[in-house]
Amino acid sequence: MKVLFGVDIGGTQIKIGCFSEKGILLDKWAVDTDLSEGGRRIIPAVAAEIRSYASGHQISLKEVAGVGMGIPGPVDGDGYVKVCVNLHWREFNPVTELQKEIPGICAAAENDANLAALGEYYCGAGKGTSSMMLVTLGTGVGGGIIIGGNIISGAHGIAGEIGHITTHIEEYEKCNCGNIGCVDQFASATGMVRIMKKLLGSGEFESPLLAKNDFSAKDISECAEDGDPAAKKCLEICMGALGEGLSAFAHAFDPELYVIGGGVSKAGRIIIDAIEKEYEKHFFLIEKGAKITLAVLGNDAGIIGGSILAAKQAGLA
């Protein structure tokens, strides 16, 4: 039996999934990310997990058909990572490093949002479409474009980075990327909290969140669901920024479907409604843009995408 591993490497956890060569998830688990020594321990840890899982399940390393890794940052075609802030990597290639640990292993690496998009395209909300973009709303806003089953990562690895296109030229605070007025400054969980604090600071709103020192994007969505005017306004502004960004992207590559995932999207329909409200205002050349829907694979999107990348690299898909 041949197996594939999908590995989703994050700044706090490494998620690992073992799949049959037909793509059936056999097992999944997670380990903490060890960021010491400039992130140099991460890939040896991935190799150790694969070795120990294989030996514990009577799988020889020859039966490991491929490993697909998701990295939280831009990745070049051959797996090269110039800078990955979250993993403390600089000029690092996780593919060749894994091959040093497990000689002869077939491996590939991709940006994590691109991998999650690949997962949703083949096994989730995007099944049956020809072109799709996944937008992940978490601490930051990520995106991945899939056309005809292929990840479009671009010449410099930044294609689909919808979080860092400018929609608010009147903004004066800086995004963590250095630009001003990025979608990320609004539609990320951090962005939502930032805008809600501004709204509450204006003194124009009564809100249950006024009594709290700290609140999360989840608290804001819940208050909006309960009809709180400040929280509703916050969603309108924040998801409106994303809606505007999606309409801009639609004019660039006209996808069949947008899929919204990530922690913030767990609020459900209320998020999609707020995005659509602004999104639909920007289409004049056509009647309607791509459909917008919620992701379905949740936290498994990355490892599933990883297994598909591994299968493609191994020539199985």
Ligand SMILES: [Zn+2]
């Ligand atoms: Zn930015």
